[in-house]
Amino acid sequence: MGRQPVVGHIYLIRHGETAWSLSGQHTGRTDVPLTAHGEQQARRVGELLRPVRWSQVLASPLQRARRTCELAGLGEAMRVEANLREWDYGQYEGLTNAQIRAQQADWDVFRDGCPGGESTKQMRARADAVCAQLRALSGSVAVFSHGHFLRSLAVRWIELPLLHGRNFGLNAGAVSLLGYEHRSVHEPAIELWNLMPPCVA
Numbered sequence: 001m002g003r004q005p006v007v008g009h010i011y012l013i014r015h016g017e018t019a020w021s022l023s024g025q026h027t028g029r030t031d032v033p034l035t036a037h038g039e040q041q042a043r044r045v046g047e048l049l050r051p052v053r054w055s056q057v058l059a060s061p062l063q064r065a066r067r068t069c070e071l072a073g074l075g076e077a078m079r080v081e082a083n084l085r086e087w088d089y090g091q092y093e094g095l096t097n098a099q100i101r102a103q104q105a106d107w108d109v110f111r112d113g114c115p116g117g118e119s120t121k122q123m124r125a126r127a128d129a130v131c132a133q134l135r136a137l138s139g140s141v142a143v144f145s146h147g148h149f150l151r152s153l154a155v156r157w158i159e160l161p162l163l164h165g166r167n168f169g170l171n172a173g174a175v176s177l178l179g180y181e182h183r184s185v186h187e188p189a190i191e192l193w194n195l196m197p198p199c200v201a
Contacts, residue, residue: 108166
């Protein structure tokens with residue numbers, strides 16, 4: 001019988017601000033850098049998380065997530081995981097919600113997916129694969145990733161349909177926490193959501 005993981009916590013960190021997150025443009029594969037404010041947000045995350053002893057530090061391959069990890073002081077421990085990349089928006093890449101809804105009035109990424117990009121079925125499968133990977137780990141794990149992917153991951157962690165991702169707003173530079181109710185691996189829970197670290201001088 002396999003070893004059960006020691007119950008720990010999964011810290012979800014959305015990358016800091018970029019020019020496209022500020023303008024509301026959907027940023028999937030486009031590898032945009034952090035703004036100066038985004039870099040400051042990443043350093044604040046580092047101050048908040050400094051007391052934690054990490055067993056694993058995982059990051060999306062896109063530079064905005066990797067740079068957030070580095071500026072938070074965890075770059076040396078970082079392991080890049082392809083499955084942590086953002087939703088592939090296909091034809092909607094670079095567009096705002098208003099621009100997309102001018103084409104498809106009631107569009108919702110968590111219900112409709114993206115033409116020419118990832119479907120909801122594909123995103124659910126990717127989020128489920130990451131959930132399975134995380135559940136096998138012990139200790140405290142940091143995950144540096146993206147808004148729509150982390151929202152998808154969170155709802156799948158607690159075994160809700162992907163559609164419920166629409167109900168979990170997530171700001172750039174925010175920290176969230178996944179764990180287990182009653183310290184049982186059979187009771188996954190969201191323990192904290194969308195915490196913005198305080199300003200650090």
